Amino acid sequence: MANSNLAFAALADPTRREVFERLAQRPQAVGELAERLPVSRPAVSQHLKVLKEAGLVTDRPDGARRVYQIDPKGLGQIRAWLDQFWDEALEAFRAEVESDVEEGTKGR
Amino acid sequence: MNQIIKPAAIRKSFTVRAGRERAWEVFTASFGKWWPKTHYIGDSPLTDAVIEPRVGGRWYGIHEDGVERPWGQVRVWDPPGRLVLDWQISHEWGYRSDLHTDVEVIFTAVGEAETRIDFEHRGLEAFGDSEAAANTRAGMDRGWGLILDSFKAEAGG
Numbered sequence: 001m002a003n004s005n006l007a008f009a010a011l012a013d014p015t016r017r018e019v020f021e022r023l024a025q026r027p028q029a030v031g032e033l034a035e036r037l038p039v040s041r042p043a044v045s046q047h048l049k050v051l052k053e054a055g056l057v058t059d060r061p062d063g064a065r066r067v068y069q070i071d072p073k074g075l076g077q078i079r080a081w082l083d084q085f086w087d088e089a090l091e092a093f094r095a096e097v098e099s100d101v102e103e104g105t106k107g108r
Numbered sequence: 109m110n111q112i113i114k115p116a117a118i119r120k121s122f123t124v125r126a127g128r129e130r131a132w133e134v135f136t137a138s139f140g141k142w143w144p145k146t147h148y149i150g151d152s153p154l155t156d157a158v159i160e161p162r163v164g165g166r167w168y169g170i171h172e173d174g175v176e177r178p179w180g181q182v183r184v185w186d187p188p189g190r191l192v193l194d195w196q197i198s199h200e201w202g203y204r205s206d207l208h209t210d211v212e213v214i215f216t217a218v219g220e221a222e223t224r225i226d227f228e229h230r231g232l233e234a235f236g237d238s239e240a241a242a243n244t245r246a247g248m249d250r251g252w253g254l255i256l257d258s259f260k261a262e263a264g265g
Contacts, residue, residue, distance in 0.1 A: 055115065078235045079115040089144055090120055090227060096142035097126045097134045 010054035015039055016047040020070070023057055027069035117230035123222050128215050131223040132188035135213060136161060140170075149177040149201055159193070161185060167193055178203050183210070190214050195229065209234050 011017045019033060030048065034041040048068055051057045056076060059066045070076065124131055134142065140156040148154035152173035159167040165182040180203075184192035193211040198204050214226040 075115045075236050079232055083118050086118055092142040092144055094124050097124045097131055
């Protein structure tokens with residue numbers, strides 16, 4: 001919910017999502033990404049900056065260039081899984097609490 | 109540079125139509141009634157789930173094979189206001205003694221008949237330090253569909 005929004009907002013742009021999906025296949029530098037996408041290298045850099053701020057990718061120096069990759073420990077994926085799981089579990093809790101209330105309410 | 113991503117805590121806030129005592133009671137004493145039966149450890153289906161009502165107590169699942177499988181410990185037991193559980197379950201639904209993350213639930217009365225629930229699951233970076241991380245890496249050839257599915261559900265819903 002609320003604090004997934006930064007990541008979700010980052011993925012809302014189709015080109016940015018494409019950049020993310022390409023990095024999910026393997027780590028790459030800006031130049032490699034730009035070669036295979038119909039956008040300029042500065043545009044790719046800008047997308048990477050947004051993805052990095054959203055916590056979806058990290059970067060590391062590799063000689064003169066920077067290589068970008070998705071979170072190497074898979075924490076973003078675990079977090080997304082838990083986020084969905086808790087939505088489901090807490091909704092079940094809410095339903096249980098409110099059904100108890102209704103059972104205990106006369107005249108329903 | 110920033111090599112390891114520290115995931116933000118998962119936070120959920122919502123209001124239930126029930127007094128605080130009842131909300132606490134359902135969350136804890138009736139835990140097994142609402143916990144999704146789809147989520148459990150091991151091969152034997154879940155029949156019940158229990159939070160022991162004390163600090164240092166366990167929370168665990170009870171299964172058709174009669175075995176109790178631990179999920180972690182109760183860290184804070186402060187009825188009817190605050191509960192903290194040590195979540196020691198990997199994302200692949202296995203208990204990991206080396207994994208510690210906090211699940212905190214705060215119950216705040218909103219008038220007589222409603223309760224606000226502030227839920228937080230934090231310390232998720234611990235998943236990166238345990239064996240769970242290795243399992244995740246092994247599972248990553250399935251791709252990153254989950255986070256994207258999650259995005260689609262949120263954005264497209």
